[in-house]
Amino acid sequence: MVTVRKGDNGSAVKAAQTQLNRYGAGLAVDGAFGDGTDAKVRSFQSSHGLDADGIVGPDTWRALVTGSSGGTGGGGLLTQAQAASLFTSAGITWSSSGNCSDRYNSACTSFEGLRQASADGAVTLKRASNCALNITGGTETGHASGTYSHWNGYKLDFSPTTCLSNYITGTFTYSGTRGDGAALYTAPSGNVYARESSHWDVTFLN
Structure with missing residues (x-):
């Protein structure tokens, strides 16, 4: 990984911008x-517990690519029993x-291999929205x-109740539509909420 900072140009900067x-x-x-890239790097670093120095070095690259600031923070995988107990x-x-x-079995709803960060994100969503949450995927x-x-533990699907839908659309930033037509809303944390036909598809990146 090439360390980049304000004033730099080239493919490594493009890679950082893409991430x-x-x-x-x-x-x-x-x-x-x-200036724009510098501000976004500092914001990302702050939200991931990194030094907000605007320099995309090894730790920031790791966080950008994995969604975790390193160690086991957010990256640990849960068993079915652990996730079920938490929920x-x-x-x-x-x-x-x-x-x-x-x-x-695609007809089941499994939490085996769910990322700790995704489970924590669901709990945070429940507390912040004060809505009843039902996971359907x-x-x-x-x-x-x-x-x-979903398979890699980053996504959960939720029943699209009026309470939840109003919370998501009223709280997070509309960020366009996905290739399949799903409306997208992005939280400050980077988590992405996609309104599919029968549910909210949520990607927990942090």
Whole structure:
């Protein structure tokens, strides 16, 4: 990883801008490290517990790529029992068409391999919104693939109650539409809320 900072230009800056845009930075990927990129880097660093020096060094690169500031912070994976216990204690429910939790059955809702950060994000959403939350999709097979996917523990689906929908659309920034037409809302933390036809698809990046 090449360390870049304000005043730098080139492909490494483009890579940093691309990564920052995953967290809702909205930067032009032009390879020029100017005031705008500097401000977004510092904001990202602050939100991830890093020194907000505007320098994209090894620790900041790691956080940009993994969504974690290092160590086990946010990156740990939970078992079904651990996640279920956490959600139950927070008053979060879940359901599936198959009434099961088998990760290898697409009719189930599984939490096996869910990232700690995603589980914590759901609990935070519950507390902040004061809405009833029901999870309809977890880490089970059958969802779209990719690095930040359900299978890899980054996503949860929620029933689109009026309370939750009003909270998301009224609190977070509308950030366009996804390729499939889903309306996107991005939280300051970088988490992305996509309104699919039957649920809210939430990507917990932090």
